[in-house]
Each structure stands twice: as structure tokens, then as C-alpha cells.
Amino acid sequence: MLIDIKDLYKIYNEGQESEVRALDGVSLQIDRGEFVAIVGASGSGKSTMMARIRNREIGFIFQGYNLLQDLDALDNVILPLIYRGTSIFEREELAMAALARVGMDDRARHRPSQMSGGQQQRVAIARAIATHPPIIMADEPTGALDSKTGRHVLGILQQLYREGTTILLITHDDGIAATAPRVVRLSDGKIISDKHQEVDWL
Amino acid sequence: MNLMQAFKMAFKSIASKKMRSFLTMLGIIIGVASVVIMVSVVQGQNKKQMEYLEAMGDNKIQVYASRWYGSSGDISELLYEYCLGMQDLVVGVTPQIEVWQEITIKYGAKTFNTQNWDDWEKRVSLKLGSDQFGVCNNYTLGGGRELSFLDVDKTNRVCVLGGGAKKLLFDFVDPVGETIFINSQPFLVVGWYEPTGVEGMSDMDNVVLLPYTFNRTLNNNQDISQYVVKAKSAAATTMAIAKLKAFLGGFITNGENGNYDVYSNNDWSNQMQEQSLMQSLVLGAIAGISLLVGGIGIMNIMLVTVTERTREIGIRKAIGAERRSIIVQFLIEAAVICGIGGLIGIGLGCMGSLIAGKFLLQGMILWPSSVITIGAFTFSVALGVVFGLYPAIKASSLQPVEALRAE
Numbered sequence: 001m002l003i004d005i006k007d008l009y010k011i012y013n014e015g016q017e018s019e020v021r022a023l024d025g026v027s028l029q030i031d032r033g034e035f036v037a038i039v040g041a042s043g044s045g046k047s048t049m050m051a052r053i054r055n056r057e058i059g060f061i062f063q064g065y066n067l068l069q070d071l072d073a074l075d076n077v078i079l080p081l082i083y084r085g086t087s088i089f090e091r092e093e094l095a096m097a098a099l100a101r102v103g104m105d106d107r108a109r110h111r112p113s114q115m116s117g118g119q120q121q122r123v124a125i126a127r128a129i130a131t132h133p134p135i136i137m138a139d140e141p142t143g144a145l146d147s148k149t150g151r152h153v154l155g156i157l158q159q160l161y162r163e164g165t166t167i168l169l170i171t172h173d174d175g176i177a178a179t180a181p182r183v184v185r186l187s188d189g190k191i192i193s194d195k196h197q198e199v200d201w202l
Numbered sequence: 203m204n205l206m207q208a209f210k211m212a213f214k215s216i217a218s219k220k221m222r223s224f225l226t227m228l229g230i231i232i233g234v235a236s237v238v239i240m241v242s243v244v245q246g247q248n249k250k251q252m253e254y255l256e257a258m259g260d261n262k263i264q265v266y267a268s269r270w271y272g273s274s275g276d277i278s279e280l281l282y283e284y285c286l287g288m289q290d291l292v293v294g295v296t297p298q299i300e301v302w303q304e305i306t307i308k309y310g311a312k313t314f315n316t317q318n319w320d321d322w323e324k325r326v327s328l329k330l331g332s333d334q335f336g337v338c339n340n341y342t343l344g345g346g347r348e349l350s351f352l353d354v355d356k357t358n359r360v361c362v363l364g365g366g367a368k369k370l371l372f373d374f375v376d377p378v379g380e381t382i383f384i385n386s387q388p389f390l391v392v393g394w395y396e397p398t399g400v401e402g403m404s405d406m407d408n409v410v411l412l413p414y415t416f417n418r419t420l421n422n423n424q425d426i427s428q429y430v431v432k433a434k435s436a437a438a439t440t441m442a443i444a445k446l447k448a449f450l451g452g453f454i455t456n457g458e459n460g461n462y463d464v465y466s467n468n469d470w471s472n473q474m475q476e477q478s479l480m481q482s483l484v485l486g487a488i489a490g491i492s493l494l495v496g497g498i499g500i501m502n503i504m505l506v507t508v509t510e511r512t513r514e515i516g517i518r519k520a521i522g523a524e525r526r527s528i529i530v531q532f533l534i535e536a537a538v539i540c541g542i543g544g545l546i547g548i549g550l551g552c553m554g555s556l557i558a559g560k561f562l563l564q565g566m567i568l569w570p571s572s573v574i575t576i577g578a579f580t581f582s583v584a585l586g587v588v589f590g591l592y593p594a595i596k597a598s599s600l601q602p603v604e605a606l607r608a609e
């Protein structure tokens with residue numbers, strides 16, 4: 001068991017009239033090497049849940065890319081390696097390898113402002129995978145992208161999954177959820193369904 | 203994350219906002235520069251005064267004694283005899299008179315004037331003293347001989363030249379045995395003193411010394427009222443002052459039949475040192491306040507920066523930065539800003555000191571001491587750390603997801 005959540009609650013303004021139950025007793029187990037989509041409308045609690053699952057072994061990918069604007073692609077990807085304490089002699093090599101995996105190694109010296117949204121998201125993925133984390137958690141990674149670039153980004157996640165990385169994909173889009181072998185549906189802070197399904201890309 | 207990397211990040215962050223970083227530094231730059239300049243000027247001034255005092259010599263007792271018209275007896279002789287009586291304490295005694303009348307001093311085609319106030323470097327003063335003038339005033343004989351007791355007693359037409367006067371009149375020629383003309387009267391040069399070597403103090407070297415018995419003819423017959431008594435040691439100075447006061451008090455009552463006063467250079471130099479220390483402290487405090495204001499400015503900017511960079515901090519934490527890394531990053535940024543500010547301030551301070559030395563201290567080459575420069579630099583970096591701490595802690599305690607939602 002890689003992730004084991006039991007009875008997770010997150011309640012705002014408890015006991016008051018304005019009480020909001022963002023997470024209302026969520027239990028979820030995820031095994032090593034799974035590809036799980038967590039689906040729900042906005043406000044269903046999926047992002048709150050993601051915020052609770054924090055670990056240095058998780059690589060994060062965000063909807064808004066969240067690259068540092070002052071750094072170029074390579075330096076952005078190097079950053080988690082610095083925080084992880086990777087030796088200075090390996091950093092650049094590892095970062096370039098990660099950029100190559102998302103097909104961005106030729107843009108290593110470009111700044112985020114010089115790249116398209118899809119390219120920025122690919123750099124963000126490179127940053128998430130640079131430290132080879134066992135889990136990748138992606139929060140609406142395609143939310144700001146057109147469908148073609150979105151498919152490309154999903155393709156990269158699927159490739160990572162095939163190589164053994166555990167993927168947590170958080171989305172509100174059923175179409176994207178349909179590409180995941182396991183779909184967990186959240187509504188009003190509760191899990192309302194948890195299904196495995198056949199996917200065409202495996 | 204190692205320190206090297208943290209410094210690199212800090213420089214990158216500072217370089218990406220040059221204008222703001224510079225404005226932030228400005229407080230530190232001005233603070234450090236003013237500390238360096240003020241302390242240097244005070245130190246330079248003090249050094250100059252000490253050099254002057256040293257050249258004049260220590261353990262020097264100034265005696266002022268005059269009796270009003272109608273009193274009889276020559277104080278010079280009385281004093282001379284009294285000092286002979288305390289040879290265990292005293293090295294020498296001499297009248298100390300400068301002739302303030304306009305007098306020309308001539309050798310060959312060269313003429314100098316005692317009233318040439320337009321050109322200090324070329325003004326030669328005429329002083330009157332005894333055979334112990336050189337000893338009392340810390341002069342070193344360069345050649346020839348001092349005035350003798352006989353010269354004084356017989357009012358011989360002889361003179362001794364100070365180092366500056368010798369150079370002006372004779373250049374590098376040996377003046378001993380030559381004759382110079384003082385107000386057209388011939389005087390034989392019997393000796394000369396080495397220059398005292400105090401910059402900008404030409405009045406100690408541009409001197410022609412005559413036996414004090416010429417006071418009658420050259421100085422409008424004014425009474426001799428100033429003397430210098432040279433004591434053997436600091437302790438002897440104190441004792442000699444007490445004895446001299448008692449002696450003079452024996453026949454002068456202040457305000458009734460004359461005036462007298464006895465004091466030493468030792469008191470003067472102690473006083474000057476105290477005064478200089480006070481000056482340094484007061485100026486240092488003022489400059490310290492300006493540095494403090496600079497430091498608060500830095501804290502202010504860093505706090506604004508934390509708010510502005512909430513997103514960046516969130517991203518850093520989301521991709522694995524620990525609290526410690528964020529604190530170190532902000533602290534180093536503040537310390538680097540202050541450190542660079544400090545370096546620029548020291549640079550400006552050095553230039554300012556040189557300029558101040560040139561214009562305020564007669565062209566003295568005023569170079570700030572290493573203690574001041576190192577101290578100012580360390581202090582400004584410490585200021586950055588102290589005032590950067592609060593913003594850094596604030597930044598590090600942001601929650602990453604909240605931080606990312608701040609957009």
C-alpha cells in the first residue's frame with residue numbers, strides 16, 4: 001500500500017451555520033503502480049484531499065504550471081534536485097534527461113514567458129519527474145490546454161505509468177477520467193464510487 | 203540545499219530586480235559611507251593633533267607669568283634660577299616668544315617676511331628663546347650648535363635655524379658660519395634643527411631663533427611673559443607644576459599685581475584624546491541611527507517581497523523545499539543585499555575620506571582603518587540577517603497550497 005487514507009475530514013467553520021465539510025470521512029487506498037483518476041465537480045473536495053497528501057516522494061503537476069518566471073526551463077527542473085540534495089555534478093544531467101523525456105530538451109534555456117502553455121506544462125512535468133518520485137500527482141494538468149496538447153500531456157503521464165510510476169490524476173473532466181484504469185469519484189467531500197475499468201491505451 | 207546554491211539563488215533574485223535592490227541598499231550604502239567618513243575624519247584629526255603634540259614633545263610645561271607695571275625684577279631670571287634648583291625634575295627652561303612685528307629675513311637674493319600670511323609655506327617666524335629652547339621644544343640639532351648661555355647674556359648676534367627656514371634660505375647648503383640679515387642687521391648662523399616632519403605644520407619648522415635678550419630691540423620692549431619648562435617625566439611634570447605654582451604664587455597674586463598660569467601639554471593631550479573619543483562616539487551614534495533606519499528599510503522591503511513572492515514560495519515548497527531552505531534563502535538575500543550595500547558604502551566612504559582629508563585636513567591622505575571597514579561590513583551583513591529574520595520566518599511558514607491559491 002503506497003497511499004492509505006482513513007477517515008479524512010476537513011471541516012471549515014465547524015458547528016456554525018456556515019459549516020462546510022470539504023472532506024467528510026474519506027478513506028482511500030492506492031497501491032504502487034496504479035493510475036487513479038480522482039474525479040469530481042469543483043468544490044467536491046478533490047483539491048483539498050490532494051493538499052492533505054503531501055510527501056517529498058510525490059512529484060506535483062499543477063493546472064497553472066507554476067514555473068518560476070525568473071528561471072529558465074533547465075533551472076526550473078534543477079530546483080527540486082537542489083532541494084533534494086542531489087550532487088551538483090549530477091543535477092544538470094538529470095534535469096536534461098527529464099526535459100528530454102517530455103521533448104523539451106531543445107528549449108532548456110527558454111524562460112516560461114517564451115513558451116506556449118503546452119510547453120510550460122511539459123517543463124512542469126519534467127520538473128515533477130526529475131527526482132524520479134514513485135508517485136506523480138497531477139491537479140488538472142490539462143485544464144488550461146487545448147485538447148491536442150492535453151492529449152500529448154496525458155500521453156506522457158501514461159508513458160510514466162507504463163514505466164512503473166504511480167499516477168494520481170485529479171480532474172473534473174469525465175472524458176479525461178475515462179482514460180484512467182481506476183476512477184474514484186468524489187462529491188460533497190465523500191467518495192461516491194471507486195471503479196476499475198478497461199482502457200484502450202494499455 | 204547547500205550554501206553555495208543559496209548564494210547563487212540570492213544573486214539571481216537580486217539581479218532580476220536591480221532597481222529595487224539598489225533602492226533597498228541605498229540606506230545601507232549611505233549609512234556605511236557616513237560611518238566610514240565620520241570616523242576617518244575624527245581619527246585623522248586626532249592623528250594630526252597627536253603628531254603635532256608629539257613633535258612639540260611631551261612633559262612640556264607652559265608657564266604664563268606677567269607682573270604689572272611698577273613691579274620690579276625680571277621673571278625670566280628668577281624662573282631660570284628656580285628651575286636650576288629643581289634639576290632632578292626639570293630638563294630645561296626657556297622663554298617662548300614669537301616676534302609679531304613685521305620683520306624681514308634676508309640671505310643673498312632671498313627675502314622672507316614674518317607677516318606673509320598669504321603664503322603659509324613661505325612665512326618664516328622669528329622666535330626668541332634661551333640656550334635650552336631646542337631641548338624644551340623637542341628639536342633635534344642637525345648641525346652646528348645651540349644658542350649658548352653667553353649668546354643670551356651678551357646679546358650676541360647669532361641665530362639657529364629651524365629645518366624649514368634652513369631649506370627656504372639655504373636649500374641644501376650648510377648654513378653654519380653664514381650670515382643672514384634680520385631687518386638689515388647681520389646675524390651669524392651657528393646651528394640648525396632637523397625638520398619636525400609634521401605635515402601642514404610649517405610654523406614649527408619655518409623658524410629663526412634668536413637669544414631672548416633681543417626682545418628689547420625687536421619686540422617693542424614688551425615684557426616676556428611666556429615660558430616653557432621641560433620636565434623629565436610625566437610624574438616629574440605633575441610635581442614641577444605644583445612647585446612652579448607655589449613659586450610664582452609667592453610673588454604674584456592673580457588679578458592684584460599680575461597673572462600667572464601653569465599647565466602642561468600632558469593635560470592637553472589627555473583632554474584631546476577624551477574629546478576625540480567623545481566625538482567618535484557621538485558621530486558613531488548618529489551614523490548608527492542612519493544604519494538602523496537603513497536596516498528597517500530592508501525589513502520593510504523584505505516583508506513586501508514575502509507577500510509578492512507568496513506564489514514562488516508555494517511552488518518551492520510544493521517541489522520539495524523545506525522550511526529551513528526558505529528561511530536560508532530569504533536570510534541570504536537580505537544579507538547579500540546588505541553586504542553589497544556595505545561594500546559600495548565602504549567604497550564611497552574611502553573616496554569620501556580621501557576628499558575630506560584633502561580639503562579638511564590640509565591634504566592629509568586619509569585612508570579608513572581596516573577595523574572600521576571590516577567592522578562596517580560585518581555590521582551591515584549582521585543588519586541584513588537581523589532585519590531579514592522576521593520576513594524569512596514569515597515566508598517559511600506559508601502553506602504551499604494556500605500560497606499557490608494566493609494568485
